Amino acid sequence: MEAFSNYDLLDVITGRKVAEGHKASFCLEDTSCDPGVRRRFACTAHTQGLGPGCYDTYNANIDCQWIDVTDVPPGNYILKVTVNPAMQVQESDFSNNIVKCDIRYTGSYVHARNCRITGS
Structure with missing residues (x-):
């Protein structure tokens, strides 16, 4: 399976994707x-x-357990993790497959908080 999970780092204001990763x-x-x-x-x-x-x-x-933030400036972001994005793995409930966390990136470290299951 090419991508079992997608990791998207989103700009907190615009929602635009600034970096991404995935888990094969x-x-x-x-x-x-x-x-x-x-x-x-x-x-x-x-x-x-x-x-x-x-x-x-x-x-x-x-490998593939991270997002490359080399070109991402310090700031506030949202980490969006989507598990089984193409719904290739059978599940009884797909509604809990997306988690979003508030991210503060200082340029040296990342602080995650307020992680929650979302519908999109």
Whole structure:
């Protein structure tokens, strides 16, 4: 799958995209689950998926886990993360696939706050 998640950095005033990234996917599996929830899917067993209450978690140092902000000036932005943007993975509910966070970029670091599930 070419893009399992899209990461868009938007100008807080205009909503214009100023930078972007994406997460390619080759396997979905339950790498961790909420307490009391049993893992159901693992790539090694050739049964891909994400069970309710489980997560496919990646370390930050894996490629395609970031947005290149080299040419982005310091300021306030919105990070928009869209999971399963082309709806290629079957889900019981697509309404919770977009999260937006308020971002303050200083030129040296990023502070995220007010993350919320949105419809668009």
